[in-house]
Amino acid sequence: MQNRVRMLRKIQMVQFAVIDLNLYLNTHPRDRRALDEHNRLVAELDKLEEEYVQKYGILTAFSSSPAPWQWIDDPWPWEINYSR
């Protein structure tokens, strides 16, 4: 669980930067530097998520799943202790 949480927290960090840049870009669509940073972080996020999904299970129901159907697997986001 420890390694899983560490990876999840890394994903949360990169994803947060993507969310924040998304909001910024909505009102600054021509800011090239922010756009490049957004695109770089999206690529990093994709890589991290791919690794996570391989090891611990799918993050959305739009991923292909090994059998049996993985989407139902615990833990759900509210059931995880993030600081241990």
Add this chain to the structure above:
Amino acid sequence: MWIYKKMLEYPADVERVDPLYASYLFAQFGGPDSELSAGLRYLSQAWTMPIPEGKATLISIGTEELAHWEIIGTLIYKLTKGVPATELAKLGAPGAHYVQHDRALYPHDASGVPWTAAYIQSIGDPVADLHEDMAAEEKARATYEHLIDMARDAKVIATLSFLREREIVHFQRFGETLDLLYEYIDKSAQKEPVEK
């Protein structure tokens, strides 16, 4: 459409259970300036927002608010988990919640008043809508400050501080959207033929 991602936006944790504090957090789960109100307010307004930056802002921020609603729900869930009913009964609000909802999450405010769409407005005038949104962000920020003032749990404080900061960023983005909207309104007024 919306896609559920099986993770929280922020690693929301608590140090120990505290059902009384959880009852205060309901302000942001189902109160007037809650994350639920914020999400439904912005998403409802998106259909009639005229400018592209505004549509994107309402959809992006509205969606993030639902992720914040999930974070508040997670804090409440963790703060009440496993507390016996006899303990909740001693505490007032948590006891009253237990009678009707057990430990289930239900969108009501800190005093138990159920959430209502009357908390939000979507009036179809984008200038008025964006002013409402900016006011809502400031009210949510103030609510988080009240909650932080009363908190003792460092992990709860860390999560609420994150959410408070997001309200400030959202206020900023809505302000920028309003500037862009005024530019759009000025430009459309210039283009319109003069009526005789």
